[in-house]
Amino acid sequence: MANQNDMRTPLSRVRGLGSAKDGTEHFWRQRLTAIANIPLMLFFIWTIISLNGVGYEQTVAYLSHPFVSIIMLMVVGAGIYHMKLGMQVIIEDYVHGAMGKALLIANSFFAIAISATCSFAILKLGFGG
Amino acid sequence: MSETPIQAGATKERPLSPHLMIYKPIPTMVMSILHRITGAALYFGTILVAWWLIATASGQASFETVSWFFSSFIGRLILFAYTFALMHHMLGGIKHLVQDTSAGLGKDFTTKMAKLHPVASVILTVLIWIVGYAVR
Numbered sequence: 684m685a686n687q688n689d690m691r692t693p694l695s696r697v698r699g700l701g702s703a704k705d706g707t708e709h710f711w712r713q714r715l716t717a718i719a720n721i722p723l724m725l726f727f728i729w730t731i732i733s734l735n736g737v738g739y740e741q742t743v744a745y746l747s748h749p750f751v752s753i754i755m756l757m758v759v760g761a762g763i764y765h766m767k768l769g770m771q772v773i774i775e776d777y778v779h780g781a782m783g784k785a786l787l788i789a790n791s792f793f794a795i796a797i798s799a800t801c802s803f804a805i806l807k808l809g810f811g812g
Numbered sequence: 813m814s815e816t817p818i819q820a821g822a823t824k825e826r827p828l829s830p831h832l833m834i835y836k837p838i839p840t841m842v843m844s845i846l847h848r849i850t851g852a853a854l855y856f857g858t859i860l861v862a863w864w865l866i867a868t869a870s871g872q873a874s875f876e877t878v879s880w881f882f883s884s885f886i887g888r889l890i891l892f893a894y895t896f897a898l899m900h901h902m903l904g905g906i907k908h909l910v911q912d913t914s915a916g917l918g919k920d921f922t923t924k925m926a927k928l929h930p931v932a933s934v935i936l937t938v939l940i941w942i943v944g945y946a947v948r
Contacts (some may be wrong), residue, residue: 714912717905724898725825736883737870746868768853773852798860804865 709768716765723758730755743808752809759801767794839926846930849902857894880886895940900933 689696700706730751734742745751767790774786835841843911867878881887907925910916 714909717909723904724902725934727842728895728898728940731944732940732947735944736948739868739875739879742868742875766851766858769851770855773848795863800857800862800864804862804869807869809864 708773713765713768716761716768719761720765721756723754723761727758727762735760746805746808747811752805755805756802759798759805763794763798763801763802767791770794834845838923840922843904843926843929846900850901850904852895853897854901857897860894862891892937892941896933898938899936900930903933903936905930 698706729743734745737745746755770790771787774783774790778786832845864878864882866873882891907929909914918920
């Protein structure tokens with residue numbers, strides 16, 4: 684029901700994107716990656732456990748298995764996207780002004796740099812070194 | 813007669829909304845703060861994951877270096893803390909997913925869960941490390 688004092692246009696109300704213009708997208712992606720992270724992180728923990736005390740040859744052999752490569756790429760993708768969203772909220776909560784903007788940029792750069800590094804290593808191992 | 817400034821005291825410190833330290837810590841609050849702290853810890857911990865992966869992909873010499881670090885006392889301490897952070901954050905996250913459905917939001921229930929949360933996190937962490945050494 685339209686409020687008499689609501690100055691928004693009907694189209695704006697229907698879109699429901701709010702003043703930040705992206706609606707519930709951040710929340711939804713945070714939750715989506717959270718759900719994905721449960722099985723993915725359990726797999727990651729299992730990977731680390733099974734590689735405990737194992738030498739170079741065996742570690743490379745394990746990490747170059749296609750199944751492991753594919754899952755590890757998803758671990759990195761969902762995990763790093765989730766952490767990027769989370770750190771964004773922390774920055775937005777505590778740091779304001781130009782410094783806040785700078786940290787938000789740094790956050791994006793960090794997330795991309797880490798995921799590029801991890802993905803390259805996973806692919807290099809997956810394609811046989 | 814001197815002119816009265818319109819915005820008297822505009823440059824003075826404005827009152828801020830009350831923050832963490834003003835409240836008495838209660839279990840749900842402490843777990844919420846820990847959820848954020850563990851999240852931030854996991855964030856910077858990805859540097860270690862990236863180091864481990866890139867070192868393994870770079871060859872035996874760098875792999876031995878990273879293995880030496882993680883099997884050192886400090887390395888194991890960091891990994892243990894990292895396991896705890898992951899378990900605590902994961903349980904907190906599952907709690908959030910359940911609460912997203914409006915379930916389990918009662919006052920007594922959330923407090924009970926908040927008290928159980930760190931205990932379950934420690935148990936899971938220790939369990940992972942026991943399994944880790946058992947299958948070695």
